[in-house]
Amino acid sequence: MTIIEMRELCREFTVSYKVGRLRRATRTVTAVDGIDLSVERGEMLGYIGPNGAGKSTTLKMLTGVLAPTSGRVHVCGYRPVPQRTRLAARIGVVFGQRSQLWWDLPLRDSFELLRHIYRAPAGAHAARLAGCVSLLDLGGFLDTPVRQLSLGQRMRGELTAALLHGPEILFLDEPTIGLDVVSKQAVRGFLADLGARGDTTLVLTTHDLADIERLGRRLVVIDHGRVVHDGSLDQLHARYASRRRVVVDLDEPLAGPVDFPGADLVETAAEGRRLTFELSGGTGELVARLASIAALRDLSVVEPDIEDVVARLYAEPAGLRGAP
Amino acid sequence: MAELAYLHLVRAQVRAQAQYRLSFLLDAIGSTLFTTLDLVAIVVLFRVTRTLAGFGFREAFLIATLAGLGFSVSDLCAGNVERLRTYVRSGLLDAILVRPRGVLPQLMATDFTLRRVGQVVQGAVALALAIRLAHVRLTPAHLALLVLTPLCGAVFFGSLFVAGATVAFYWIDSGELANSFTYGGRTFTQYPMTVYGGLFRRVFAYGLGFAFVAYYPGLLLLDRRDPLGAPAWLGWSSPAVATLAVGLAVLAWRTGVRHYRSTGS
Numbered sequence: 001m002t003i004i005e006m007r008e009l010c011r012e013f014t015v016s017y018k019v020g021r022l023r024r025a026t027r028t029v030t031a032v033d034g035i036d037l038s039v040e041r042g043e044m045l046g047y048i049g050p051n052g053a054g055k056s057t058t059l060k061m062l063t064g065v066l067a068p069t070s071g072r073v074h075v076c077g078y079r080p081v082p083q084r085t086r087l088a089a090r091i092g093v094v095f096g097q098r099s100q101l102w103w104d105l106p107l108r109d110s111f112e113l114l115r116h117i118y119r120a121p122a123g124a125h126a127a128r129l130a131g132c133v134s135l136l137d138l139g140g141f142l143d144t145p146v147r148q149l150s151l152g153q154r155m156r157g158e159l160t161a162a163l164l165h166g167p168e169i170l171f172l173d174e175p176t177i178g179l180d181v182v183s184k185q186a187v188r189g190f191l192a193d194l195g196a197r198g199d200t201t202l203v204l205t206t207h208d209l210a211d212i213e214r215l216g217r218r219l220v221v222i223d224h225g226r227v228v229h230d231g232s233l234d235q236l237h238a239r240y241a242s243r244r245r246v247v248v249d250l251d252e253p254l255a256g257p258v259d260f261p262g263a264d265l266v267e268t269a270a271e272g273r274r275l276t277f278e279l280s281g282g283t284g285e286l287v288a289r290l291a292s293i294a295a296l297r298d299l300s301v302v303e304p305d306i307e308d309v310v311a312r313l314y315a316e317p318a319g320l321r322g323a324p
Numbered sequence: 325m326a327e328l329a330y331l332h333l334v335r336a337q338v339r340a341q342a343q344y345r346l347s348f349l350l351d352a353i354g355s356t357l358f359t360t361l362d363l364v365a366i367v368v369l370f371r372v373t374r375t376l377a378g379f380g381f382r383e384a385f386l387i388a389t390l391a392g393l394g395f396s397v398s399d400l401c402a403g404n405v406e407r408l409r410t411y412v413r414s415g416l417l418d419a420i421l422v423r424p425r426g427v428l429p430q431l432m433a434t435d436f437t438l439r440r441v442g443q444v445v446q447g448a449v450a451l452a453l454a455i456r457l458a459h460v461r462l463t464p465a466h467l468a469l470l471v472l473t474p475l476c477g478a479v480f481f482g483s484l485f486v487a488g489a490t491v492a493f494y495w496i497d498s499g500e501l502a503n504s505f506t507y508g509g510r511t512f513t514q515y516p517m518t519v520y521g522g523l524f525r526r527v528f529a530y531g532l533g534f535a536f537v538a539y540y541p542g543l544l545l546l547d548r549r550d551p552l553g554a555p556a557w558l559g560w561s562s563p564a565v566a567t568l569a570v571g572l573a574v575l576a577w578r579t580g581v582r583h584y585r586s587t588g589s
Contacts, residue, residue, distance in 0.1 A: 013585060065421045065586050081582070088424035098419040104340035113336050116329040117423050117430075145343075 003169060003201050004039035004062060009071035010225075011057050031057040033225030034071070039203065041168070044195040046212040047205040048310065049222035055205040058222070059173055062203070063093050076168055089118060092162030092170045096177050099154070100161045101146045107157050108142045111164060118165035125164055132160040135190055152183030159190065163200075170194070172204035176211055188214045209310075213303075221310060236309055243278045248290055249298040250275065258293060260286055329425065333433035341438060348439055356442035359396060362514060363388060363450055377518035378551050382458040384516060386545065389454040391513035391538035393447035394477020400444055402482035404435035406502060408489040413496055418586055428486065428577055447474075460545050469559065473541040476562035477513075480537050483566070483573035484509060490580035505532075513537045518551050536565040 011032040016024045032054040039045055049055050060066040061073055064080035064087050073080060078087040094100075101110040115125045133139055136156040141149060149157065155175065162170060175191070176184045192215055195202045206212060212219055212233060219236060221229035229236055237243075246263070253272025260277065263286045267276035277286060283301055290296060341348055366388050370381040379387075408431060411417040420430050451474070460466055488502025509532070512520075517529045517539045529535035536558065543550055544559025 060418065060586050063422050065418050066584070067582055084421065085424045085426070088422055091422070093422040095418055095422075098416055100419055100423075102336055102340060104343055105336055109336060109339075113332055116332045117425055119329070119424075 001041045002038050003041045003076060004037070004203070005072070005074045006035050006037045006058075006062075007072040009035040009037075009058070009061065009073055010069045011054075011061060011066065012069045030225055032061070032068075035222070035225070035227055037220065037227065037230070039201060041201055042198040044202045044215055044217045045204070046215055046217075046219050047203065047222065048207070048209070048212060048219065049205075053222045054225040055222055056173055057225075059171055059203070059205060063091060063171055064088065089165065090168050092165070092167035094155075094158050094162045094170070094172045094175055096155070096158075096172075096174045099146070099158060101154065101157055103147045104145055106143045106145055107138065107149070110146065110157070110161060114161055114164055120165040124166060128164050128166060129160065132163060135193070136160060136186065152179050152186070155179060155183065155187060156190075159187065163194075167200065169201040169203060172202070174206055175204060176206065176208050184208070184210070191215055238280075243280045244283070245302040246277045246279065246283050246286060247300045247302065248275050248277075248287075248296060249273060250290075251295040251297055254294055258289075260289060262286070330429055330433040333430070334436045337434060337436045338438050352439035352442045355440055356446050359392060359443045359446055360450075362392060362511065366514070377516055379516045379518070382454070383542070383546050383548070386454040386458045386460070387516055387538050387542040388514040389447065389451040390473050390542055390545075391477060391510060393444070393451050393474040394537060395481050395510040395513075396440070396443035396447040397474060397478035398481035398485060400437070400440040401478070402432055402485040403440065403506075404437055405431050405485050405489040406506075407431070407435050409492040409496075412492045412584070415586055417584065421584075427581060458546060461547075466545055469541055469545055473538065473562055476566040477537045479566040480533065480562070480569045481506060481509065483569035486573040487576045490576045493580035493583045509534055513539070516542075533565045533569065536561050 009032055010030065013029045013031055014026045015029050016026045019025045031052075035054075035058060047055050047058070057066065061068050062075050062080060064084035067081040075087055076090045078090075080087050100114065101107065102113065105113075111125075111129055114120075115122070133142070136159065138153075138156060138160065141153050144153075146154060146157065159175070172191070176187055179187065188211060191202060191204070194200055195215065195217075202215070204211065204215065217232065219229065219231065219233050220227055221236070229239070231239075245266075249270075250273050254275075262281055263277040263279035265275060266278050268274070269276070279286060287296075287299065363385070366381075366384060369376065370384070374380065376384055405428070408417070411420065411431070417427070420427055420434075423430065451470075455462075455470070460470075484506050485502075488505055491502055509528075512528055513534045517525060517535045520529065529539075540550070540554070540558040541560075541562055544556060549556065550558070
């Protein structure tokens with residue numbers, strides 16, 4: 001069942017700038033330029049793109065914050081701006097920079113206030129809170145004023161705040177930005193579990209490609225307000241022929257040239273004891289073959305850098321973009 | 325049940341402010357002192373002259389306190405919507421928009437400033453004093469007018485606060501423009517309309533409706549005819565004017581929210 005639908009969605013902004021000493025002129029900037037996208041219930045959608053690509057603008061149009069300039073958008077069957085409050089009761093939103101928590105109050109009080117704002121039944125609210133407290137390990141700082149929390153703790157609080165009314169869709173704008181490694185992993189792990197349960201649709205924008213590798217089953221790349229890729233991460237790699245690298249350290253250099261099917265030897269270093277291969281498929285075959293002819297000391301697999309892939313995607317002339 | 329949520333928001337805000345006790349106390353004293361100064365100005369004025377544009381001290385003082393109490397109540401309840409500017413500039417309004425509640429009541433409740441209670445108490449005391457000084461006969465009609473006038477004044481100024489705040493939706497650096505109408509409007513209504521002349525009076529007193537907040541109800545309470553020649557029943561016009569003001573303010577607000585452009589990512 002389709003839960004989010006965008007058709008020909010556009011958003012323009014008029015920007016005014018100075019010309020000469022007193023005169024100002026305006027120019028129209030298209031932030032979102034005709035997006036067509038459908039999201040099914042229970043999907044996990046990762047939304048990536050460079051700064052200014054239109055990710056946040058799209059998210060704001062989906063959550064009823066911004067009205068589209070043209071086009072149609074339906075979320076949970078509602079038109080987000082005209083039916084903002086009804087939609088708001090059924091979605092959860094985490095805008096990393098715009099806190100839902102009360103700065104001077106303990107986390108627990110913020111959650112209680114949100115219960116009243118969302119008219120959430122006390123029982124269900126308490127059960128969800130208990131769930132989040134244990135999964136996100138909030139117990140230690142529930143009674144600390146929000147202003148004294150670390151960024152990682154606060155973000156865990158924000159996630160909880162967005163989920164206490166049992167939303168059908170959770171929108172996250174840069175949920176891991178600025179977090180330390182441990183907090184990032186905690187947040188990703190929590191979201192991955194939430195998505196895996198299948199009753200909450202997840203839509204997140206991110207800059208952090210590790211988020212996508214962990215969470216984005218479906219990846220939408222947006223640039224200049226248009227969708228340039230819509231599919232899985234693997235499809236993205238396949239499309240751009242990006243390959244993973246295998247680096248092996250051997251006790252002794254190989255005796256002679258060996259043929260490795262499906263893999264290319266691209267670099268030899270340390271007097272032949274360190275070999276670097278590139279391949280597109282699984283690594284098992286290559287490793288088995290190597291192990292059968294030489295003594296392996298160490299081995300590492302370097303996943304293709306999605307950043308490079310995305311950079312290539314952006315560099316592609318606009319005319320070539322389109323069908324995934 | 326629904327409105328209970330706003331009550332919780334107000335209580336939370338009060339609790340949060342109570343964490344900064346000294347600052348709270350100083351602010352409360354400061355804001356009470358400030359509104360008192362407005363009345364002191366009138367006292368000082370009448371030390372120089374016996375009448376002001378046809379009104380004696382006791383009469384002018386009644387009009388000033390009627391306007392003052394109305395304004396203080398509106399400042400307590402709606403004065404904080406001017407903080408919309410900071411919400412728009414920082415994009416924090418997004419966080420309010422994604423909640424299943426009206427934006428305006430949320431803003432009013434979230435930024436409720438308890439310290440302004442002092443002004444309201446001060447305003448009520450001053451009005452009581454003015455009633456005695458001016459020897460207002462406490463007939464049922466006058467009593468009704470004494471309750472209605474500050475209430476409608478509060479609604480009128482509240483609408484002005486809201487309408488003024490909407491400027492921020494269109495013009496992020498709107499600065500203090502709106503304040504010249506709200507705080508300026510309070511000072512304007514605190515004097516008999518006969519003080520002002522010509523176009524200025526026509527625009528502000530009648531065009532923007534400031535004359536109906538305290539001046540005409542005041543005349544009725546004082547059993548005085550309007551030196552400007554308007555009929556006495558205008559003293560009962562403040563509910564109609566306040567209703568009109570609310571309608572326009574809500575319209576301005578709704579249009580403003582649609583224009584919100586949400587800065588930053």
